[in-house]
Amino acid sequence: MRRIVMFNRVSVDGYFADADGGLNWAVPDPELDAEAGQGMPEMDAMLFGRVTYDLFESFWPTAGDEDPHAAGRRSPAIKTMAKFINEQKKLVFSRTRKQLPWQNSEPLGAFSPAKVEKLKQQPGKNIIVFGSGSIVSALCQHGLIDEYRFIVNPLLLGDGESMIRGLPRSVPLELLDIKRYGSGNLALRYAPKRG
Numbered sequence: 001m002r003r004i005v006m007f008n009r010v011s012v013d014g015y016f017a018d019a020d021g022g023l024n025w026a027v028p029d030p031e032l033d034a035e036a037g038q039g040m041p042e043m044d045a046m047l048f049g050r051v052t053y054d055l056f057e058s059f060w061p062t063a064g065d066e067d068p069h070a071a072g073r074r075s076p077a078i079k080t081m082a083k084f085i086n087e088q089k090k091l092v093f094s095r096t097r098k099q100l101p102w103q104n105s106e107p108l109g110a111f112s113p114a115k116v117e118k119l120k121q122q123p124g125k126n127i128i129v130f131g132s133g134s135i136v137s138a139l140c141q142h143g144l145i146d147e148y149r150f151i152v153n154p155l156l157l158g159d160g161e162s163m164i165r166g167l168p169r170s171v172p173l174e175l176l177d178i179k180r181y182g183s184g185n186l187a188l189r190y191a192p193k194r195g
Helices: 030-042 050-062 076-087 113-121 133-141
Strands: 004-011 015-017 043-049 089-093 105-109 126-130 147-153 173-180 186-192
Touching: 004 133, 030 043, 030 076, 043 050, 043 113, 043 133, 050 076, 050 089, 050 133, 126 133
Parallel strands: 004 126, 004 147, 043 089, 043 126, 089 105
Antiparallel strands: 004 015, 147 186, 173 186
8 A cells, every 4th residue: 555655844843834935944955865866766656735736836847956945056966856756746636726737747626535545545656745734734634644754954933834733633653763964954754653
């Protein structure tokens, strides 16, 4: 069965975007970029909400090796990531977007837990979710995320967009792995605690 893996950079105070929706606060990390490329073979699809899809669609098709988090910063690892993102299947929950011209994009209509369950039952590799706070929140509410991967950046934003909102109850997590980077970034992997 396919797994849903959430991946997001967050500030120490828990925001995944600043108050204006920007991402340029993320602390650059070449080692982390290279590792992201190494983890790509385990994924074969990306799941989006409309807002994050629109942002990705406006950047990645022409990104080349430019880092979306740091204007003017370039790296071969980002170029590898751009190739991956452009080639992968992109599954998009949106009530408003019907036409998705970016290659390998498929509209799924309004969010539905049943649609996600069906996706997980299909043959294939893991499905990754970048950003997409509203979709991550909905997936979490329905117990559909199999793994949470956070890159905690060594800074406080003070205000911004929370990654997960509106949970009716707490969700206990089990720590799978932790890794420190020279940049001060910290990678945390969690799975929902079962039983």
